[in-house]
Amino acid sequence: MSTEKIVAETRTEFGKGAARRIRREDKVPAVLYGHGNDPIHVTLPGHDTMMAIKHGGANALLELEIEGKSQLALTKQVQVDPVRRTLEHVDFVVVKRGEKVTVDVPIVLLGEAAKETLVVTDATTIQLEAEATHIPESIEVDITGAEAGTQFLAGSLPLPSGSTLLTDPETLVVNVTQQQSAEALEAELEEAEADAGIEKEEHTPTEEEAAAAESDGGDSE
Structure with missing residues (x-):
């Protein structure tokens, strides 16, 4: 630094x-x-x-x-x-030079995970003890090609020499999950609305919409 x-x-x-x-x-x-x-x-x-x-x-x-x-x-x-x-x-x-200090260091992601995955950063920083003049600016997490189900825990992250992890090693930092399709998201939304007792109202076309629909139908003949 x-x-x-x-x-x-x-x-x-x-x-x-x-x-x-x-x-x-x-x-x-x-x-x-x-x-x-x-x-x-x-x-x-x-x-x-x-x-x-x-x-x-x-x-x-x-x-x-x-x-x-x-x-x-x-x-x-x-x-x-x-x-x-x-x-x-x-x-x-x-x-002072040589003194150990406690700092929160930002997490930076490198690369891209496998296709059709969703990358969730659960912890944006981790806490380290480091020498005052050698504090890392960030901790890099390489997610290149990571498949759904891959998890990066604090204890598995590469730390600079002289740094000690203070965050619980079992803390979830990055979670790679399966990306949901639009159909699955729509189904989840409908289920949530049903659980909440929300009923969708049927849309009744206005006179303008009905006239436009008839006009479109006439043009296609």
């Missing part, structure tokens, strides 16, 4: 008003927690921080320069504006 270097400014102003002023300057308010120290409130350059988090993924590791000192920080929570898609706030956990 690569480490992005960013210069951070300490801040003493807090609250919604201060946060709005920071964002108007294209910067991002952030907080660092951990190692028994008091929280460190900083301001980060908006664009650089956004790119670093995009590049690093869900567990982006940043090297923050705070008042001339370097500090490794692991991204834990990111707030994004739902409309403008800009960073609103970032929470970091202070880490």
Whole structure:
């Protein structure tokens, strides 16, 4: 995992008003927690921080320069504006090189399963313990040619060297099932409606539909 270097400014102003002023300057308010120290409130350059988090993924590791000192920080929570898609706030956990951390790592599927199958991702992430500077960006699951009935459990996934699985090894991650035909889906829907006491109403053609049908019949003669 690569480490992005960013210069951070300490801040003493807090609250919604201060946060709005920071964002108007294209910067991002952030907080660092951990190692028994008091929280460190900083301001980060908006664009650089956004790119670093995009590049690093869900567990982006940043090297923050705070008042001339370097500090490794692991991204834990990111707030994004739902409309403008800009960073609103970032929470970091202070880490050290060689330190083991617990992280949730995304699952990524590779390849395509066999024809007429349906691939269901039951777990989008698995929890690992890994060295802070060697956190995998994702765990790849190769489903190429997988037949219906194939299941991928957490314990069977290939993990990077130095990573330890914390998720229950029996956790179902990916399930490959038989794809249902349109007829089978329709039958299931009708059965569910019948169980719920829903009766389908017979469609009575309108005058316009009846006239159109007669017109179509006349054109075909």
